[in-house]
Amino acid sequence: MQASAKAHSNMALIKYWGKRDETLMLPHNSSFSVTLDALYTTTTVAFDAALDHDILILNGREAEEKARLKVSRFLDIVREMAGMNIHAKVTSQNSFPTGAGLASSASGFAALACAASKAAGLELDGKALSMLARRGSGSACRSIYGGFVEWQKGVKLDGSDSYAKPVAPPEHWPLSLLIATVSDKQKKISSREGMAKTVATSPFYNSWLNTIEEDLAQAKAAVQNRDLDTLGKVAERNALRMHATMLSADPPFLYWQKGTIAVIREVESLRESGIPAYFTIDAGANVAVLCEPSHAAQIKEKLLRLREVQHVIVSGPGPGVTLL
Ligand code: 2P0
Numbered sequence: 001m002q003a004s005a006k007a008h009s010n011m012a013l014i015k016y017w018g019k020r021d022e023t024l025m026l027p028h029n030s031s032f033s034v035t036l037d038a039l040y041t042t043t044t045v046a047f048d049a050a051l052d053h054d055i056l057i058l059n060g061r062e063a064e065e066k067a068r069l070k071v072s073r074f075l076d077i078v079r080e081m082a083g084m085n086i087h088a089k090v091t092s093q094n095s096f097p098t099g100a101g102l103a104s105s106a107s108g109f110a111a112l113a114c115a116a117s118k119a120a121g122l123e124l125d126g127k128a129l130s131m132l133a134r135r136g137s138g139s140a141c142r143s144i145y146g147g148f149v150e151w152q153k154g155v156k157l158d159g160s161d162s163y164a165k166p167v168a169p170p171e172h173w174p175l176s177l178l179i180a181t182v183s184d185k186q187k188k189i190s191s192r193e194g195m196a197k198t199v200a201t202s203p204f205y206n207s208w209l210n211t212i213e214e215d216l217a218q219a220k221a222a223v224q225n226r227d228l229d230t231l232g233k234v235a236e237r238n239a240l241r242m243h244a245t246m247l248s249a250d251p252p253f254l255y256w257q258k259g260t261i262a263v264i265r266e267v268e269s270l271r272e273s274g275i276p277a278y279f280t281i282d283a284g285a286n287v288a289v290l291c292e293p294s295h296a297a298q299i300k301e302k303l304l305r306l307r308e309v310q311h312v313i314v315s316g317p318g319p320g321v322t323l324l
Contacts, residue, residue, distance in 0.1 A: 001047035003118035004324040007110035009039035010142045011177055011288050013235040013280060014216050015242045018199040021290065024159040025138050026312040028199065031151045032219050033142045035170065036177060037318030039109035043092040045115040045263040051087035058092050074109065074136045075116060084122035099185045102181065109136030110143035114321045130163040143150050144168045146319035148223045170317035173226045176296040179313040180303045182259025183285040189253055191283040194246060201250040208245045232278025255284050259308025266302060
């Protein structure tokens with residue numbers, strides 16, 4: 001009763017921000033992402049009748065209680081689906097340094113969903129796997145697939161129509177994403193908490209929801225046409241609108257650091273000099289820059305010259321989850 005899986009992280013170009021159901025992890029809005037080849041998690045799940053509780057080893061160390069409980073609650077869902085009640089040892093390793101401010105919940109729960117369901121004897125297809133991964137972390141449902149992926153929010157109360165679908169495979173468009181880390185500080189407000197505060201208190205939240213369908217349609221068409229200018233412009237405005245909902249929450253909050261603005265300004269100046277580059281920012285301080293692969297090395301060098309930038313990870317579109 002053991003299985004291992006590898007899943008890649010993803011970067012949302014149309015962001016998921018806000019839940020309509022916090023238990024089933026159902027979003028208020030659909031989202032769209034690119035799976036990242038450079039960032040991944042490898043996870044082994046071994047169910048063992050001799051264990052009296054679940055164990056989580058994260059990057060070579062026993063994980064803290066909060067993380068262990070999150071994984072344990074997720075395993076409860078798998079155990080219920082499989083009709084069994086055996087504890088497991090979960091061993092998980094990220095390809096990227098912890099503390100670099102890079103979130104691992106998308107790749108982590110996609111790998112865990114795949115490995116745990118297999119180890120429990122379940123045979124899940126992509127749709128079922130995506131719905132299962134969603135229960136661990138919303139964005140994880142998109143990491144089941146490679147390339148460009150849409151998470152359709154669904155409308156049903158039971159969540160049976162809320163899962164990800166592939167839009168284009170990774171080889172469709174070898175776009176580059178440069179992830180510039182500007183802060184290794186733990187953020188004060190988690191994404192989960194931040195989106196809940198926003199839904200509850202931002203007077204702009206409904207306006208945000210009203211922008212999604214048009215942005216999503218434009219982003220998907222831009223990917224089909226390999227049109228970086230259109231995709232970049234939509235991604236930038238969508239990210240800024242998401243952050244505007246946080247600035248308008250009560251109390252307001254802002255994930256940005258000095259380096260966030262420094263990278264935004266650098267991207268603007270690259271564009272002024274004729275190099276197509278666009279930014280997107282998740283619920284954190286780091287910035288991802290979209291560009292053509294032929295400009296990636298030059299842009300990376302420019303970003304690394306900024307005092308606030310610590311690392312730049314260059315990624316392209318990556319594959320979906322795989323059993324090892
Ligand atoms: C996204 N983010 O679409 C958005 C953009 C952050 C900003 O998904 O509560 O860790 O586990 O569902 O998936 C981060 O939120 O939150 C996220 P939960 P998650 O990628």
